[in-house]
Amino acid sequence: MADTESAVSEQVPQGNTDQAGDTTRMNMIQAINSAMDVMMARDAGVVVMGEDVGYFGGVFRATAGLQKKYGKTRVFDTPITECGIIGVAVGMGAYGLRPVPEIQFADYIYPALDQLVSEAARLRYRSSGEFTAPITVRSPFGGGIFGGQTHSQSPEGLFTHMSGIKTVIPSTPYDAKGLLIAAIEDNDPTIFFEPKRIYNGPFNGHWDRPAENWSKHPAGAVPEGYYKIPLGKANVVREGEAVTMLAYGTMVHVCAQVVADTGVDAEIIDLRTLVPLDIETIEASVKKTGRCLIVHEATRTAGFGAELSALVQERCFYHLEAPVERVTGFDTPYPHSLEWAYFPGPVRIGQALKKILKD
Amino acid sequence: MMESDVASDAPTNLPRPDVSGHNMPRLSLHVPEPKFRPGDAVDFADVEVPPAGSVRRPDTAEAASQFTDLAYTLVRVLDEQNQAVGPWNPQLSPDKMRRMLRHMATVRAFDERMFRAQRQGKTSFYMKSLGEEAVAVSAAHALDAEDMCFPSYRQQGLLIARGCPMVDMMNQIYSNKGDKLQGKQLPIMYSEKRFGFFSISGNLTTQYPQAVGWAMASASRGDTKIAATWCGEGSTAEGDFHSALTFATVYRAPVIFNVVNNQWAISSFSGFAGAEATTFAARAVGYGIAGLRVDGNDALAVYAAAAWAAERARTNAGPTLIEHFTYRTEGHSTSDDPTQYRSAGEPTAWPLGDPITRLKDHLVAIGEWDDERQAAMDREVAEEVKAAQKEAEKNGILGHGLHQPLDTLFDGVFEDMPWHLQEQRQQMIDEEEASGRPWARK
Numbered sequence: 059m060a061d062t063e064s065a066v067s068e069q070v071p072q073g074n075t076d077q078a079g080d081t082t083r084m085n086m087i088q089a090i091n092s093a094m095d096v097m098m099a100r101d102a103g104v105v106v107m108g109e110d111v112g113y114f115g116g117v118f119r120a121t122a123g124l125q126k127k128y129g130k131t132r133v134f135d136t137p138i139t140e141c142g143i144i145g146v147a148v149g150m151g152a153y154g155l156r157p158v159p160e161i162q163f164a165d166y167i168y169p170a171l172d173q174l175v176s177e178a179a180r181l182r183y184r185s186s187g188e189f190t191a192p193i194t195v196r197s198p199f200g201g202g203i204f205g206g207q208t209h210s211q212s213p214e215g216l217f218t219h220m221s222g223i224k225t226v227i228p229s230t231p232y233d234a235k236g237l238l239i240a241a242i243e244d245n246d247p248t249i250f251f252e253p254k255r256i257y258n259g260p261f262n263g264h265w266d267r268p269a270e271n272w273s274k275h276p277a278g279a280v281p282e283g284y285y286k287i288p289l290g291k292a293n294v295v296r297e298g299e300a301v302t303m304l305a306y307g308t309m310v311h312v313c314a315q316v317v318a319d320t321g322v323d324a325e326i327i328d329l330r331t332l333v334p335l336d337i338e339t340i341e342a343s344v345k346k347t348g349r350c351l352i353v354h355e356a357t358r359t360a361g362f363g364a365e366l367s368a369l370v371q372e373r374c375f376y377h378l379e380a381p382v383e384r385v386t387g388f389d390t391p392y393p394h395s396l397e398w399a400y401f402p403g404p405v406r407i408g409q410a411l412k413k414i415l416k417d
Numbered sequence: 418m419m420e421s422d423v424a425s426d427a428p429t430n431l432p433r434p435d436v437s438g439h440n441m442p443r444l445s446l447h448v449p450e451p452k453f454r455p456g457d458a459v460d461f462a463d464v465e466v467p468p469a470g471s472v473r474r475p476d477t478a479e480a481a482s483q484f485t486d487l488a489y490t491l492v493r494v495l496d497e498q499n500q501a502v503g504p505w506n507p508q509l510s511p512d513k514m515r516r517m518l519r520h521m522a523t524v525r526a527f528d529e530r531m532f533r534a535q536r537q538g539k540t541s542f543y544m545k546s547l548g549e550e551a552v553a554v555s556a557a558h559a560l561d562a563e564d565m566c567f568p569s570y571r572q573q574g575l576l577i578a579r580g581c582p583m584v585d586m587m588n589q590i591y592s593n594k595g596d597k598l599q600g601k602q603l604p605i606m607y608s609e610k611r612f613g614f615f616s617i618s619g620n621l622t623t624q625y626p627q628a629v630g631w632a633m634a635s636a637s638r639g640d641t642k643i644a645a646t647w648c649g650e651g652s653t654a655e656g657d658f659h660s661a662l663t664f665a666t667v668y669r670a671p672v673i674f675n676v677v678n679n680q681w682a683i684s685s686f687s688g689f690a691g692a693e694a695t696t697f698a699a700r701a702v703g704y705g706i707a708g709l710r711v712d713g714n715d716a717l718a719v720y721a722a723a724a725w726a727a728e729r730a731r732t733n734a735g736p737t738l739i740e741h742f743t744y745r746t747e748g749h750s751t752s753d754d755p756t757q758y759r760s761a762g763e764p765t766a767w768p769l770g771d772p773i774t775r776l777k778d779h780l781v782a783i784g785e786w787d788d789e790r791q792a793a794m795d796r797e798v799a800e801e802v803k804a805a806q807k808e809a810e811k812n813g814i815l816g817h818g819l820h821q822p823l824d825t826l827f828d829g830v831f832e833d834m835p836w837h838l839q840e841q842r843q844q845m846i847d848e849e850e851a852s853g854r855p856w857a858r859k
Contacts, residue, residue: 109683114683114684117683135448142654166621206601207601358837390826394603395601
């Protein structure tokens, strides 16, 4: 899939790399692991907690080796209660620690909503900053692994809708590490959704072709040390003139493949952070191209694409040459066997591209 | 700024209590650790196993406050000589015990076959119940066929024992064209209303308050049916578990709570659900619910406890929480590898034996069974399972692509399909035609 790689930007984003150290090949799980490792070494207040994250190292292995290195009081298994995990993280944060709780699958985050929405997201505001919740909630999300409706969901729109909580979604190992470090250092609560379909490789949407891994992808080269990618800064992964494509997570790679396959001169923007959103980059791009296609895997109605569409319409209306388009998952639960009919893959994106360029 | 108007850190003139220096020595955080990790020799000598028949059997109308002793022991019926003894002996006929034995053996054969099918790439996922067969099978035999079950994902024994055709279960596992759930659910997330089996959720313990609600509805309508529900010991930590117990005690709901304590929740041992400090049956004490702790590998004890709890529920005497003390012999699921986090010696060292072997040995001991008949039965159930698999695979397997008409994706989101779903359905069909993919209508 050399096409995909050339389509995804050669210019790997550079944060503060003074302490970044040597670069090595990592998949996204290793990069996430490395981010926590780096932060636990730098800050004794960073604690990692969640179901199966301790001795076992997590069901996706994202916390492998951390308990052995930092001990059981800093990396620990928790009871199976998501509201408890987040509530305890808020309390530890109130003490002054910097908890990084894991929710094993985003589909299991709902029991934690009260602690996230009513507590973590509101604590700074309601206590005039006396108490804050500097927690980073990691959670694998998204489909494409035959996980059925309870291991495939993309609930980011629930959190972007809530004031007081940041939402970050990486699309590469390099970004995952830099963004996770930034999220852990951030003094506000952050939801860090990890697209599990691309843990091991940059999935291009063609489920029936051989899987790729990160070993040859430019963003699979990850510094071993400390570096940050600022929250709220998007990444232009491909510059283009014909249309702006807004995506995040897995869909960045699917978009890149469609662009490579169709030859459309699209500008692909990987949002990386949904809240706070890099509106400047979006606005500049859409004003340049005059067209905007929004792509996400989550369900359509009141999804984050609706917010993006409204923002583009409000800020770029007089530059638009075609209506803003959305490509999304359908408004159904995530199905098991019909997974690939549900997934907003290359065909759906290609059709939308054709439509938006026709006008 | 309004700083001067709001409370500050400045002390008031009021006298304050002594506020520092009370905590000596320094605090330390306790993080539970299982006794055995990979490579460790296993010795379960500290697992307390009271003799069979030694635990009292209270009247089913006894006040919930009187159950503390029963929450900290183990109700056991089958003794070391394979005899059924004591007040909890349910005095089952040999025929009934043979049926239970056959159902457990069928579950085991079914699990073995479907696990292998997943390994062969025929489906995406499977969960065995090896070593825990009695928990579901005995309960199904003790309950009335009309009682409603709200299971977790490891009670396939309920379906087998209630007569659900194995072909139907396999069709669901394969998400094939015979799957009445239309391939929408992960394998083993059955829904079988005709067998009193609620739709399984992948989210943990959500079924607990639902079972209470069903039982409350039955009671409020003057019905005669009761509800039973199951969860693992790990998921007793979920808030839903505690909500369920609160509602059940408040409304004295006719419901049976089963906690299947199989020691492991994926990689987390029962200590992460509180087992270092108390038992799961003892959760009942604080809620004012009758609590029983039962040898979950003793099919007769499980039966007796379920029958006891059912009578209590049927007579408006309230809910019961039963902890089934058992052991998850294999991995959590086909996605799990238990050798990564627990000693390989645990399954064989488990002091409560195997539920099938124990019931078989009892039947042999009372002269109602023998090794030849056991071997013949094993062959028969293996053949039945094999035949069912062959039949189910005629409807397709997941590994061979899609077996559902594409537009079924949109069925069942709502009773009536709103415009936006109709539009999306059309979009999907257009997309399918444009793609030229082979998964058109089959």
